[in-house]
């Protein structure tokens with residue numbers, strides 16, 4: 001199967017500004033240590049772990065928002081360590097969709113305009129934009145809310161708009177860092193189900209993070225992080241994937 | 243890209259209070275510049291017309307040699323066949339009329355006392371027909387066809403220093419073309435107060451025939467051309483120039499602006515003040531909006547991080563912020579133009595007066611003139627200022643580190 005993500009022995013250390021300089025060992029915090037992860041096309045994958053375990057760090061690295069201290073990451077066959085900033089930006093623009101914990105919709109844009117944004121920055125023609133925005137909104141069940149501004153939408157609706165925005169340009173990979181953290185249980189379950197449905201119907205690859213174990217019931221593959229280390233991967237345990 | 247412009251436009255209205263403050267400042271700057279510039283324009287325009295109507299005229303014809311003249315024998319370099327010259331230029335399309343003059347120098351004496359004068363010999367009817375105003379303090383103007391004695395007007399300063407008044411006689415002495423000293427007795431019929439004390443201390447005016455008799459010559463020093471409107475000066479100048487070529491004497495045509503030294507000084511002073519005010523407004527807008535724009539950039543950190551994460555090119559972020567600021571500048575300028583013009587109209591209809599400036603006895607009306615160039619200039623000034631102010635916030639926004647910006651609360 002086609003490999004979408006390959007994380008090879010990746011570590012990420014952050015410098016600590018206000019640590020005493022004579023303690024070299026404490027000058028860094030290791031957010032991620034020697035992580036390995038392969039994701040193939042069409043997977044629906046969760047990264048689980050307590051707060052501070054390195055979920056955001058790992059997703060940022062895969063999403064080309066951050067760069068590893070050591071190791072390398074291949075996304076859709078591209079070695080991201082070889083990319084210049086503009087190349088990373090292009091990769092994100094064309095191959096990756098993002099869903100954020102705090103929705104992060106552009107407040108002065110309507111739902112439809114928000115969904116349109118990734119197509120806009122790719123220079124897609126307006127006719128095609130309209131068509132694909134309509135499709136994407138339809139697929140998250142929000143066609144009727146197309147012309148609403150985000151502040152008039154509920155939290156659940158906002159995050160569904162964000163999902164539509166993340167899939168409208170048909171990326172190779174959708175990354176969602178704690179997409180349910182600001183939703184109630186009902187909306188959270190609905191959102192995971194929605195993403196799962198899109199994963200099945202469109203064959204889109206999803207990687208999301210959560211610290212809510214209840215949301216992992218129907219997730220095929222779960223990566224567990226503790227203190228920046230991958231402590232378990234249901235795929236390798238089950239042996240059905242890898 | 244239209245959608246992107248729309249984004250910029252809508253972003254302007256996100257923080258209404260702050261936008262309003264910026265618009266108020268930018269608009270205030272433009273309106274202030276407009277009112278000040280409009281008032282300056284009114285003043286200089288008034289001075290211009292005053293200068294022209296006090297006898298300078300719109301253009302003057304001299305011989306080329308006039309500018310190297312011997313002050314004692316001004317008619318040696320005078321215009322010879324001036325009647326022909328006047329007749330040939332009088333037909334010009336914007337020409338209202340021609341007034342011949344002799345500007346000459348000499349001495350006046352009252353028998354016990356003598357003083358140098360700067361004289362002007364005129365054709366009173368020609369002067370009158372061109373609408374030239376003589377600022378007569380007391381007495382009357384020169385009679386075009388005096389029956390008896392030679393009449394004279396003198397400046398109030400000269401009258402004082404010679405200790406003479408209306409009805410008194412004076413002897414005017416000047417050198418003829420032959421180099422002989424000649425004299426003529428004149429009677430003072432009026433005292434002039436032109437407002438320029440220096441000039442009035444030496445000024446004497448007699449009629450052209452009297453001066454020609456005194457100087458023993460039929461020539462004049464210059465021909466003053468009056469036009470239908472000051473705005474037509476350049477056109478009339480171009481039209482008249484060819485008529486002055488191919489004559490036996492080499493003649494020169496001067497526009498009023500080349501002869502109005504005082505006007506030029508005042509005008510350039512006002513221009514200097516206006517420029518200075520413009521610079522102040524420019525930097526005020528620049529500095530206060532850098533701050534405001536930085537603030538709004540900071541508030542939108544997470545949103546910018548999101549846009550960058552989704553792969554928006556950094557140049558687009560720069561452009562977004564600069565377009566926003568520029569639009570803000572355009573809106574401020576439009577508001578400022580509206581406010582400035584409205585206030586100007588109110589001012590013009592209010593009939594407000596300023597206390598009289600030194601040397602004048604009547605209060606000056608407080609008015610503003612509309613100067614399109616000033617409107618365009620002050621608008622561009624604030625727009626450019628805002629665009630420049632946005633560079634720092636725009637570049638900062640585009641350089642945000644995405645992971646940090648996304649974690650920003």
Ligand SMILES: Nc1ncnc2c1ncn2[C@@H]1O[C@H](COP(=O)(O)OP(=O)(O)OP(=O)(O)O)[C@@H](O)[C@H]1O
Pocket residue numbers: 014015029030031049050051052053054055056057058211
């Ligand atoms: N920019 C940074 N500078 C310094 N330390 C950082 C930085 N980003 C993350 N860390 C540290 O790295 C570790 C992992 O952080 P990360 O945000 O990846 O955890 P997380 O699993 O996403 O936590 P949460 O569930 O709270 O979002 C934490 O100890 C955090 O303090």
Ligand SMILES: [Mg+2]
Pocket residue numbers: 055056057177178
């Ligand atoms: Mg996190």
